[in-house]
Amino acid sequence: MHRAYFGVEGLDRNLEQGLSYGSQIMVEGDSGVGKTVLAGEFIKEGLRCGDTCVYVACDEPPTVMREHLLSFKVGTPAYEETGRLVFIDAYEEDGSTEKYVLSDLRHLEKYFTLESEVLRSCNGPRVRLVVDSLSTLLTNLEITDVIDFHRTRLKQLKKTGILAMDIFVSGVLEPRLITITSHLYNFILKMSFNGSRCNPVRQMQIGKVKSQQFTSSTHAFTVSPIYGILVAADTGVHK
Amino acid sequence: MNTIPTGINGFDKLVYGGIVRRNSVLIEGVPGAGKTTFGIEFVYRGITEFDEPGVIVTCEELPESLYRDALNFGWDLHALEEANKLRILCTSPEVLNDPEVNIIEEVVREVGAKRILVDSVSHFRNVFSDPILLRRAVYGFCNGLRRLGLTSFLVKERESDGQRDYAFEEYVVDAVIRLENKETPGLHRLRVLEICKTRGQEHIPGKHTFRITNTGIKVFAFEAIAVNSEIKEKDNLVNTGVPGLDDLLRGGLPQGASVAVAGGSGTGKTVLSLQYLIKGAVDYGDKGIFLSFEETPQQLLANAKHFNWDLNTLQQQDLIKVLYLSLSEMEIDETIIRLGEQVKAFGARRLVLDSIYAFLSRIDNIAVLHEKIYFLVSLLNKLNCTTLLISPAWEVESGGKLEVIHSVVQGTILLKSMMIQNRRVRQLEIYKMRGVNHAMGNHLLEINALGIQAFPRLGG
Amino acid sequence: MKDSDITIKLMNYMFMSMSNTMNQVPFSGQHWMEQLVIGSVQYFIDEYWDDSKLDSKKPVEICRTYLNVMEDVGFLYAKDYRLEESGDSLLMSVKTNKCVYRECCQRTGEKEGLSFKNCIRLGTFQAILRHVLGENNYLTSVDMAADGFCYGKLRPNTQPKEEIVTREGHIIKMAGHRAFLLRQKTYASLMASIRDHAPQILKHVLYDAGYQSGLSLARKARESYPYPKECLQLLLDELTNLGVGKLELVSFSLSCARVKIRCYDSFWADTANEYGHLYRTPQVICDMLRGILAACLSVIFEKEIICEEMVCQSMGADCCEFLALPLPQESSGGRKPHDPRNE
Structure with a gap:
């Protein structure tokens, strides 16, 4: 049975059994806290493990993630050429030169169809999916539509054994929606700024790990341009 | 005797x-x-x-x-x-x-x-x-x-x-x-x-x-036709070639079924039907006939060209046949009988009839209309030719004629165009499909450079 | 002299034995084989050679004179060998069945895995050229062609040979630089130690270390072998000689700067299989080799190449497979990997 990790040492240490393929990860965090960096680590780890990785770029063009991965010495062309790394451009709409483009953000069913099509075309045995950020796709939509979308999509992802990471930017969606949505995920990671205004501290907290023991401790972390996310050693900063 | x-x-x-x-x-x-x-x-x-x-x-x-x-x-x-x-x-x-x-x-x-x-x-x-x-x-x-x-x-x-x-x-x-x-x-x-x-x-x-x-x-002569559609094997489904629609139909149209595609002008009936024939020919090798009483073959060819579909070549390859009958020349019984002969001779697996309005406009008597449509549908069913009957919008006042059509055909797909939040949105609804546990409700329908595509509504 | 002459046969047996032995020597047996030939020729020179007989000190004349001397002692017929100049290089051709060493060449060539790359005749030319001209070294290459001729080439080499390990007393040197031998187990514990203390740097350390060593290796090779594919092949052979694993060039596109390389029995994959994996999940592990190859290819193609290990033998594959492609042009943000031109 294959198990998956984030590729972030201090975080993986808290996941003794790792995550199973078919799990859904919810990453919720403040703007600029390092969610995309975490996504990059997650993808890098996936590529190293032989997974096929799909990245849905909603908040920036896909090239930003390409360059981010390159800065971590991940040669994206080799993986893209062999179909191991696939980008979906949900940012540029009409002007995009990407192979997969979401041209219309108003209809979740169009996103769902495109995502399903891309995932179906992945021929590797294990697939990781990152949507950065899903909250962007869900703004300005009816809450019932959003919940229907979540149910259908997450059920499908579970059924097809996709390891999915959905990123939510804090404050974009109604708290009620976040609460309902979070029930549907196996693993929840919250990332935030803490500390004083002149000395902000990045923190991450594992909010939930379904069917596994976990300690809901808070860890301080930094974002290094070379090593990515560095979680402070086990000491853990408790509130 | x-x-x-x-x-x-x-x-x-x-x-x-x-x-x-x-x-x-x-x-x-x-x-x-x-x-x-x-x-x-x-x-x-x-x-x-x-x-x-x-x-x-x-x-x-x-x-x-x-x-x-x-x-x-x-x-x-x-x-x-x-x-x-x-x-x-x-x-x-x-x-x-x-x-x-x-x-x-x-x-x-x-x-x-x-x-x-x-x-x-x-x-x-x-x-x-x-x-x-x-x-x-x-x-x-x-x-x-x-x-x-x-x-x-x-x-x-x-x-x-x-x-x-x-x-x-x-x-x-x-x-x-x-x-x-x-x-x-x-x-x-x-x-x-x-x-x-x-x-x-x-x-x-x-x-x-x-x-x-x-x-x-x-x-x-309308011969009596033994109708055997009800005992057809469930597995024989015909892929529509319209992305998303087959998912809504749980696989495709029942083989040999006649399905009315109803909608007002501009809802995508002709594009959907053309795509049904062309994808059928290209992707599944199914021969198809387009019988038009309205658009001429030239118009259809030009229409197909918008989507890079080479109808001309498909005709030359004998995969698709476009037949045109002007409304003033066509006789209903003759058309039906000849159509049956053509379907048989050509070996057509798919047929599009554009549109059934031609029949409605000729027959006032609802019983007669019922009889003709019933014969047509039975004939095509016997020939195992899966058919789309393009039909006027559901809402059109027809003195009960449209209801007759929709009661006779095996399925009805409604195409709609409506305003949602100040944007015109096309939608598709499978109103009925005999023997198929199809998805209900309205689903987004889009016409883009590649043709027509349905996006199943999420949440069922 | 007749071919059946037992002395000729015995001489061939000796060379065959030497050649077999040299193939078991780590690093470059080829180099030692050359040394053996040159050494034995030196004895002949000491006894029969007279510098004053030379009309000119042109390499081609030296070799011709040497052939004449050999004819004078009844060892061969000088006219069997055609010699001509081609720039700085010397070209030699001989009908294979006229060469006294052919038995040795043919029989070692037949044995799989023991490709006899040294032409003994060219080795003797190397010896006489070195004797007359001093330290000037020549590289040899030979092709036993299907038309019944052997075609050889001698070309000047300005570089010292790189792969040679030498021992002077208690000092071991590799290509003239001090070295020491490390067992796999020690290497494994070194890596495990880095992982335990600073897990985040492990991959970077390996890649960067590989990249740096690859750069110096590739730059030297580039000077002697200007043709990209030839240069890469030489580097792969050299790396194979160094023991990283058996490297094989699968595909090579000069125009796209796209290269696929396989490595059988990679040292790192083997270390993981033998002494345990460094990471929580099975994953590609040959970051050092990836760095080496990226550096080599960046030098060869004269632009930034990034190399990815797509499959690894440590994950159960038959071999490791590397795919190298140029960095995308639009790349601007982020920290760039090493630029080989700035080093």
Whole structure:
């Protein structure tokens, strides 16, 4: 049975059994806290493990993630050429030169169809999916539509054994929606700024790990341009 | 049962092969309905196709005009007479009913006739004013013909198109064929034939269209079709070639089904139908026919080109056939019968009929419309040809006609166009699909550079 | 002299034995084989050679004179060998069946895995050229062609040979630089130690270390072998000699700068299989080799190449497979990997 990790040492240490393929990860965090960096680590780890990785770029063009991965010495062309790394451009709409483009953000069913099509075309045995950020796709939509979308999509992802990471930017969606949505995920990671205004501290907290023991401790972390996310050693900063 | 085929194109199907030998058949109808042509063809086909010499008795026309009219169909009666296969008698009813002068018996013996046309028995009325005497005379006349071993066609004028009065002749003769030249909605005249009675044999009831072509009469007979759609295997599904739609249909359309695609203008009916045929041909190797009463082939080709579909090449490869019939030229029964023949000959697995409005505009009688559509749908089902019937929008006031169509077809797909948050959005709803547990509700439909695509609504 | 002459046969046996032995020597047996030939020729030179007989000190004349001397002692016929100049290089051709060493060449060539790359005749030319001209070294290459001729080439080499390990007393040197031998187990514990103390740097350390060593290796090779594919092949052979694993060039596109390389029995994959994996999940592990190859290819193609290990033998594959492609042009943000031109 294959198990998956984030590729972030201090975080993986808290996941003794790792995550199973078919799990859904919810990453919720403040703007600029390092969610995309975490996504990059997650993808890098996936590529190293032989997974096929799909990245849905909603908040920036896909090239930003390409360059981010390159800065971590991940040669994206080799993986893209062999179909191991696939980008979906949900940012540029009409002007995009990407192979997969979401041209219309108003209809979740169009996103769902495109995502399903891309995932179906992945021929590797294990697939990781990152949507950065899903909250962007869900703004300005009816809450019932959003919940229907979540149910259908997450059920499908579970059924097809996709390891999915959905990123939510804090404050974009109604708290009620976040609460309902979070029930549907196996693993929840919250990332935030803490500390004083002149000395902000990045923190991450594992909010939930379904069917596994976990300690809901808070860890301080930094974002290094070379090593990515560095979680402070086990000491853990408790509130 | 000893029956003889008339040899008239399509007619024999109505009587399951032919009429009973030595029966008397009455052909009645208004002037110009085609009675004489019908009778002459009966005799002519007998001689030329079944080696049964015949006799034509006429009380009206001069033989010359008879010969001339027959020649218009390529029937050379002179030559047949010279070959001793045919005799034409020009006489009066009085002579015919004179028991002393057995003129018919003579000519029948001369050529060994098996068939006879008497044009017309209406003249008997002129001789016998007493109905009882008239009836007896006709009865005796018919028996005389039967004794001579003749199968006879008797022509009778019909004075009006009005209330049907059961005249005595109908009781005396063995079969009655009524010919009409009807007015239809849309300023059209339509030749119609109805077998009112056949003694001692079955016939297909109802009115059947026929046409007088330059080679004779062609009857468009709706044969009875054994419908077996309900016991079809569930697995035989036809992929629509429309992304998303097959998911909504849980795999595809049931093979052989006729499905109405209804929607207003601009909802994507034609694109959807074209895509159905083209993807069917390209991706599944299914042959398809597009029968258009509205857009010309050039318009369709141009339409397909928008999506980079090369309809021309597909036609050259014999995968798709585009047929065009202008609304003013088409006859419903003929169209249906010919369509069936084409589907069979071409081996079409898919068909698009654009649009069923052509049928609606011609038939006012809902029962008749039901019958025609039912026949069409059954025929295509029997031929295993999965069909999209493009239909006007559901909401259009049609006096119940659209409801008839939607009740007969196996499925209905509604295409809609509506305003949502100030944006026009196309939607698709599978309103019904017999035997399929399809997804309900409205789903997003989009036309883009690649064609038409449905996006199943999430959450069910 | 007749071919059946037992002395010729014995001489061939000796060379065959030497050649077999040298193939078992780590690093470059080829180099030692050359040394053996040159050494034995030196004895002949000492006894029979006279510098004053030379008309000119042109390499081609030296070799011709040497052939004549050999003919004088009845060892061969000088006219069997054609010699000509081609720039700085010397071209030699001889009908294979006229060469006294052919038995040795043919029989070692037949044995799989023992490709006899040294032409003994060319080795003797190397020896006499070195004797007359001093330190000037020549590289040899030979092709036993299907037309029944051997075609050889001698070309000047300005570089010292790189792969040679030498021992002077207690000092071991590799290509003139001090070295020491490390067992796999020690290497494994070194890596495990880095992982335990600073897990985040492990991959970077390996890649960067590989990249740096690859750069110096590739730059030297580039000077002697200007043709990209030839240069890469030489580097792969050299790396194979160094023991990283058996490297095989699968595809090479000069125009796209796209290269696929396989490595059988990679040292790192083997270490993981033998002494345990460094990471929580099975994953590609040859980051050092990836760095080496990226550096080599960046030098060869003269632009930044990034190399990815797509499959690894440590994950159960038959071999490791590397795919190298140029960095995308539009790349601007982020920290760039090493630029080989700035080093």
